[in-house]
Amino acid sequence: MRERDDLDVAVKTVRELENGIRDNIELIELGEAEGDAEVITEAENALLELKQVARRTQIETLLSGEVDTNDCYVEIHSGAGGTESQDWANMLLRMYTRWAERRKMKVEVLEMHDGEEAGIKSATILVKGHNAYGWLKTESGVHRLVRISPYDSAARRHTSFSSCWVYPVVDDSIDIEIRDADLKVDTYRSSGAGGQHVNTTDSAIRITHIPSGIIVACQQERSQHKNRATAMAMLKSRLYEMELQKREEAANAQSASKTDIGWGHQIRSYVLQPYQMVKDLRTGVESSQPAAILDGDIDEFMEAALAQRVGVATDVVSDEA
CATH class of the missing domain: 1.20.58 (Methane Monooxygenase Hydroxylase; Chain G, domain 1)
Structure with missing residues (x-):
């Protein structure tokens, strides 16, 4: 189907x-x-x-990967820098949410930790739609923001970093074996909106996969069992994405023109002051409209990164066509 x-x-x-x-x-x-x-x-x-x-x-048509058509999880984490970095993480969360809405995709918030004053420390969303993972997979990496901080009374320029990690939702046909002995499961109380039951019971779940160090969490449901099932699905997806990345790195090892897109690798810079520019450090694509980019208009960056990933020219439709 x-x-x-x-x-x-x-x-x-x-x-x-x-x-x-x-x-x-x-x-x-x-x-x-x-x-x-x-x-x-x-x-x-x-x-x-x-x-x-x-x-x-x-x-x-370049989205031919075995899970490119799948839904995906998007994790966003603020870097060092306190409130400024947490606000930047929240701006990224809004950017991807707006992008998904533009493409008529559904977005579910699975887990979110608010910042002390503003923004978020981390968040995990589920994006449901046609080719969701295929498009968003090129967004994994570190995003850099340069601006005059609204949280600095001296109005100084700040540089902030936040990380984005994208991995596919795997279906039941993909068998991934996870031993109970390799798991550390913690329960805690959910934060944020959700009603008296959610905020007063240990329904939220955090699972650590000890061999890989992967940590997933879910606090969406009132039921601890449902949150655990969702967290386990997220863990399987992370492990599967890790294997896909290993395969891609092995396939691209002989190609010097391919850029490794991995965790901790800065992929894009967003400058709001003293000038306005968004530049992708992998493809060289630039935009002088950061407001539109932060409102979800990131297709040009995603298309260029995807085309580079498979080694084709980004201008695939000529003016004469």
Whole structure:
């Protein structure tokens, strides 16, 4: 059924592109025949929008990994720097949430720890949608923010770091063996909104996988058993993603042009003062519109990183097309 749905989406997109191109060309011909410049302009603008859709669709054909079509978990952690770093982590959380909403994906907050004054110390969200992992997998790494801190009374410029980690939701067909002896399970009280029961009982779960050092946590449900089941699913996904990353690193070992995208590797810099620029350090893609980027308009960065990952040019649709 998943494969059928993927094919259905692909066929539907191509048909919509074909119909859109045909209809707008007819509108241009009609506008030229009647001398209506406004109709011609509207049709030309619509064709430019279709070009972007075609470009994005062609990039999506690169999402051929075995779990690229799966849903995914996104973990965000603030770095050193106190309130400023925690506020930056919260800004990243909002950026990815808005990106998912733009693509009509569903977002569930599984775990969140608020900062002392503002922002968050960490958060884990579940993004559900077509090719969610395929798109977001290129976002794993360290994100750097430079700005005049609103939390500094001296109005000094601060540099903050926050980490993003993306891993796929694995389905039941993938068998991952986890021994109970390798696990350390802690229970604690949930924080934040959730009602009297959630905040007064030890329903939240934190699981540490001792051999790998991976830690996952969930406080979404009132039931400790449900939180444990969700946390175990997250742990399996992390272990599976770790194995996928090992395979990719081995496959790319001979290619000097490929950049390792791993935990602790700075991938993007967001500068708000003294000038405004967002630059991806892997692909060189830049934007002078950080407000739009932080509002979820990050497709250009994701497309370039994905294209570089598979070794193709980012400008996959020519002007003549």
